[in-house]
Amino acid sequence: MASNGKNGTNGLKPTGKTMKAQQYHASDNSMHLNEVPIPTPKPHEILVKIACASLCHSDVMLFEPNDQGLLLAEGGGGVTMGHEATGYVVEVGDGVKGLGVKDDFKAGDAVGFICPMECCFDCYPCREVHNNYCVTGKTKMQGFGLDGYFQEYAIVDARNTMVLPKAMDVHAAAPLFCAGVTSYHSIEDCKLKPGQWVAVIGCGGLGHLGIQYAKAMGLKVIALDIAPGPLAEAKNIGADHVFNSLKDTNYIADILSITSGGVDAAVNFTASKKSYDAAPAIIRPGSGILMVVGIPREPIALNALDVALGRYRVMGSNNGTCYNMRSCIEFSAEKGIVPHVEYYKLEELPEMVRLMREGKAIGGRMAVKF
Structure with missing residues (x-):
């Protein structure tokens, strides 16, 4: 496999017209390993050979009843899953240089990217909020409304893409392009000072990164989970205190x-409504923050009186935009923050989904390595 062009690019180009893809089918609410066409990039797009695609809890939400606004592809066909990946540039659209992107993309470059497509990238919501709220109303997310990354080749918008820092491993970096950006900004946006306390609720794929970012920013960390594996991992990577919120009755x-x-901020990475209900009890009154990251199946409930009286503030963090992606990646490279990744084959994605749904992932990220 070529990396940053060092070994040439001949091994990156498709040798056929089709490839295998793990696709979600809404018609039977299941996953199918399909043979699909290899896409061709439009002028503003890049064709990428996927190096690694990691599994996010949002991917698993495809199979679960929820009213949180996941937009699926229209029609009866499948949509390739996955919205968190890295890869190698194969072909650059002829209009990319006119977009004003920072990087001069070349075949063989190792790149990471995020998933919003078909938005304008220039309106206030795209620049300051999230592409999901683009004024055009046309935004689609790869892995949900458009084909994603659990396939050998994918097209990505050049504006969502960046060349990886030279020291960054292309495979281990895949989770940074959703979990990393989300967890970095969930900690950084709290604007805490070194020595203040942050609670990381949920120590899995996002939480294990959140702990690393918090420690790198000089914060003191309390980690909470209900499984021994993630808690042990949290302790290993620097959490000052760990609690099993299910078994430690006096936590x-x-x-x-x-x-x-x-705590000065409680950052909830879980999809548990119960954990949201419990979080205000550990937040410092008057100055603390509840940072909403994880998305339960049903809406969370907040005590309006607590919010009105300023008992705590509510903020949110998401999978990022092209405007805040780079700061996370550069910080990760500078501080040596690396996701913990367990690798699988494309055919094993159903097993990865099963482990995540059953809460049996030890901590870190599961990913398909191509």
Whole structure:
């Protein structure tokens, strides 16, 4: 496999017209390994040979009842899953240089990218909020409304793409392009000062990165989970205290004691409504933040009186935009923050989904390595 052009690009180009893809079919709510055409990039797009595609909990939400706004592809056909990946540039659309992108993409470059497509990238929501709210109303997300990355080749919008720092491993970097950007900004956007306390709720794919980012920013970390594996991993990567919120019956009182009144921010990476209900109890009154990251199947409930009286503030963090992606990647390279990844084959994606749905992933990310 070529990397950054060092070994040439001949091995990157397709040798046929089709490829294998793991696709979700809404018609039977299941996954199928299909043979699909290799796409051709439009003028503003890049054809990428996928190096690694990692599994996010949002992918698993495809199979679950939810009212949180996942937009699927129209029609009866399947859509290739996956919205978190890295790869190698194969072909650059002839209009990319006119987009004003920072990188001069060349065949063989190792790149990462995020998934919004068909938006304008220039309106206020695209620049300052999220492409999902583009004023055109045309945004689609790869892996949901458009084909994603659990396939050997994919097209990506050049504006969503960046060349990886030279020292960054192309395979291990895949989770940074959703989990990394989300977890980095969920910590950074709290604007805490070194020495303040942050609670990381959920220590899996996003949480294990959130802990690393928090420690790199000089924060003190309390990690909460309900499984021993992720908690052990949290301790190994630097969490100051860990609690099993299911078994440690006095964990709220213990946290209030350790922090002298509560954490300065509680960042919830889980899809558990129960964990959202419990989070305000550990937040420092008057100055603390509840950072919403994980998306439960049903809407979360907030106490309006608590919010109105300023008991805590509510913020959110998401899978990022092209305007805040680069700061996360460069910080990760500078601080040596690396996702913990367990690799699988494309044919094993159903097993990866099963493990995630059953809560049996130890911590970190599961990914398909091509």
